[in-house]
Amino acid sequence: MAHLDMDAFYASVELLRYPQLKGLPVVIGGGRRKVDDALLQHPDGSGPREPCFIPVSEFPLLKDYVGRGVITTATYPARQFGVGSAMGMMKAAKLCPQAIVLPVDFEEVRKYSRMFKNAITEIAPVMQDRGVDEVYIDFTDVPGGQREGGRVLARLIQKSIFEKTGLTCSIGVAPNRLLAKMASEFNKPNGISIVYEEDLQSTIWPLHVRKINGIGPKAGEKLARLGIETIGQLAAQDERWLISHFGKSTGAWMHRAAWGRDDSPVVTESEPVSISRETTFERDLHAVHDRAELGRIFTALCEQVAQDLQRKGYAGRTIGIKLRYADFRGATRDQTIGQATQDASMLRRVAGQCLKRVPLQQRLRLLGVRVASLVPVAEAALHPAAAHSPGPAQGETLGLF
Ligand code: DCP
Ligand code: MG
Helix, strand or coil: CEEEEECCHHHHHHHHHCHHHCCCCEEEECCCCHHHHHHCECCCCCCECCHHHCCHHHCCEHHHCCCCCEEEEECHHHHCCCCCCCCEHHHHHHHCCCCEEECCCHHHHHHHHHHHHHHHHHHCCCEEECCCCEEEECCCCCCCCCHHHHHHHHHHHHHHHHHHHCCCEEEEECCCHHHHHHHCCCCCCCCEEECCHHHHHHHHCCCEHHHCCCCCHHHHHHHHHCCCCEHHHHHCCCHHHHHHHHCHHHHHHHHHHHCCCCCCCCCCCCCCCEEEEEEEEEEEECCCCCHHHHHHHHHHHHHHHHHHHHHHCEEEEEEEEEEEECCCCEEEEEEEEEEEECCHHHHHHHHHHHHCCCCCCCCEEEEEEEEEEEEEHHHHHHCHHHHCCCCCEEEEEEECC
16 A cells, blocks of 8 residues: 655646756745736746746745745745745745745646646556545555565656656555555655554654544644653553543544554545536527527536536547437437547537537427546646547437436
8 A cells, every 4th residue: 555645746836837946945825926927027028938947036035925825835945944834924934034935826736636646547546536746556456566565666656757747756655544644754755665564663653643644633632631642652552541532433543543553445536437517498499499598508508518627627529419309308419529628619619510410490408518538638738649539430329318
């Protein structure tokens, strides 16, 4: 079992755009400010410039920051000054005034999140998403997944992520998720750590109880009041005593966790197959007599689907319509295009062609627009060749839904 966590994720994503900042203290935090937009414009006002050619001296510094913003994350060079997540920016400015401040670009973060996860599942398909920058990976059925305790596979995954995204991550491999999650922090950044069952006493027990995923600030404080700071101290407690203080399930779980026991599996969530929107009309509409109204609804559906695609980060090649006639019979048509899209007007155009291929004498009670053959956008943008189709394919089915 492995846990993978990206290194200084939001900051590392910005460094891809501004490689001139590599090795410098950079913090991510606060909202987008005028200085951030100005950065990307030529000082002479002659339009946008290439991010990588902006001199380091032009970036906004933490010492000039005024406001109530909080640091989201910091590069490792900035962390050396004691600056880190959740710290107020003005307070951080006292520790590291020369740090460069950038806002988070969520869209970019989500794009890279999908990219690194795709790189993983290409190698190890059983992966559980744990948020934007971390996942659990089951090494069990991956060929070679047990070599050197999983180190060989972990290295391969790191290499593939770096090649595809330019980002580094840290991986912990252990007999279960609980220990893997702790292990991934041991050799950050860009590290691999293998924890074996027999390492429990030497490696895990000296750690603070808060390192157990599931012991939050409140439980941590309560344990501290009870005189328990380390996982080893927790393990030394009688299970019944823990239950008397934390209740049956939490107490028993804490005891198991302190002994490194966890049998929760990696739960994979599959990618969506298609994204669609449909609407049943207030009254049945006719393709000719209610043309304008139908057209408006049709366009709105395409726009909604396009928004859904953009929000979820997918583009699709197969665009289809679904309709239901007044007599409840239904029809679907779809068409596959060469390049995946998430663009509303493109969807509208192709869906419009599909609509031309269905009988429209009867009134309609429902219209739907669907996009399938989905690919994550980052991938579609990076591998346009992979999205090429052998030619337009058309599907037809006519019948009851
Ligand atoms: N994050 C956030 N607010 C926090 C902590 C983190 O918005 N209080 C965001 C920014 C991080 C991302 O989540 O980049 C991932 O969180 P991590 O705790 O994994 O931190 P990093 O990836 O930044 O650093 P590390 O190398 O320690 O994993
Ligand atoms: Mg991280």
